[in-house]
Amino acid sequence: MGKHGPWHVLKRPAVGAVQAHVQGLCLMRAGLGVLSLWHLRPFVERALDGVAYGDVFFVPWFSWYPVLGRGAYFGLLWCAVACAALMTAGLWSRWTTWLTWGVLTFHFFLSETFFHNNRHFLLMLLLVVALGDNGAAFSVDAWWARRRHRPSNLMRAARESAFAVAVGRCLVVFPYLGSGLSKLLDPDWWGGRVTWDRVLHYRHVAEAKGAPVWVMDVLCRADVHGVLAKALILTELSIPFLLWLPRTRRVGVAVVIGFHLMIQLTASVQIFSWLGILATLLWLPVRWPVVRASTTEHAHRVGRLGSAA
Amino acid sequence: MTTGRILVPAFSSWQWGLLVGLVGLQAVMLVRAYGDAHAHFGYQPFNESSFWQARVERVDARGRAHSLEAGWFGYRWDDLVRDRVQRPFRWRRAQHGIRSTLVFMREALDWVAMHTPRDQHTRFLQATVTYRRNGGEVQRTRLQSIARK
Secondary structure: OOOOOOOHHHOOOEHHHHHHHHHHHHHHHHHHHHHHHHHHHHHHHHHHOOOOHHHOOOOOOOOOOOOOOHHHHHHHHHHHHHHHHHHHHOOOHHHHHHHHHHHHHHHHOOOHHHOOHHHHHHHHHHHHHHOOOOOOOOOHHHHHHHHOOOOOOHHHHHHHHHHHHHHHHHHOOHHHHHHHHHHHOOHHHHOOHHHHHHHHHHHHHHHHOOOOHHHHHHHOOHHHHHHHHHHHHHHHHHHHHHHHOHHHHHHHHHHHHHHHHHHHHHOOOOOHHHHHHHHHHHOOOOOOOOOOOOOOOOOOEOOOOOEOO | OOHHHOEOOOOOHHHHHHHHHHHHHHHHHHHHHHHOOOOOOOOOOOOOOEEEEEEEEEEEOOOOEEEOOOOEOOEOHHHHOOOOOOOOOOOEEOOOOHHHHHHHHHHHHHHHHHOOOOOOOEEEEEEEEEEEEOOOOEEEEEEEOOOOO
């Protein structure tokens, strides 16, 4: 899958090519489980203080959407925590992933005040992972299957995961397109006014954290931001193309990781940066050292992760 | 037989439908977000460097305005409003843009007005929001809640 043209993912790739992405999908499952738990943390903290969402200001998305009582809301939260924990561990992986997505989506739509871009991104990635066989590796399910001498069927997992990877690749470019396009169309952003004003306001915070004064002097110049803003916007808009084109895919992944690490260092974005980095597993094959990349239809052992039967 | 020559089954009709549907839905949301004060589902983070603060008051039957900053009748604004427009009394950044902040402030005034039964004296709540968008001129607007019964 990594070597073919941009539209190849929508055609019928070779199973061997997809198998390398199955492991990536399984790693994503585990990572998204952890990030789901992190996403639930502020809600759980309030619940432990005895505060339900209906006790404070909230705005229903739809008039017909159910408004939960305190007991139901607390039950929903703990259900979400349990599903996310099981999903992380990879126990009943597909079921718990679907449940986690379903419960978090239901929770998300309880109030417009819950909306954040990173939460939207989380739900999107959970859906992508749920569509594939995300328990074939790096999971309690896979370990238990090996214990029972019924190892994971990577062949079947590849067949079921090709669709998930295709959907994932089509959807994960939207955050970069949406963000880059909105900034491109905004004269204040394109001209550097937004980033300049932001840096001016938070200069004292950066210097308190150890940023050198001379660096901040440079970053507080309007002409620097006139160039910096354009570079940021064009970098963001280039990411979808870098990822989709096979020749530039590795560069695209490197740009994505660097881009998100920079954002994480300079802004408060909750889990968005980690989600963006985790999503790069959709683009590059994961070749776990103990697994040979190719298997056959018949019973050959594939390292410690089982055989394709 | 190597798996390199074995192709995955072609996507079924429902899979194609789901793929096209999801991509189409996200594309529509992306475009729709330009007309939405909150830019929901449009992936438009950090679109502004806007800062704001508000003087939130309750107006009694005699038309006198009383600030809510120190609380009123056992209520505190920050206990009742914990998202989006919490801590309005100090200058702070508009996380999702000033338009979204103003809409949520209006809705928060309504919600607080309707969920403070111990307050038997207030006719309505109001907020005078002072804000500055992308380092521009300071602007001011007044928002008012629905009338309390």
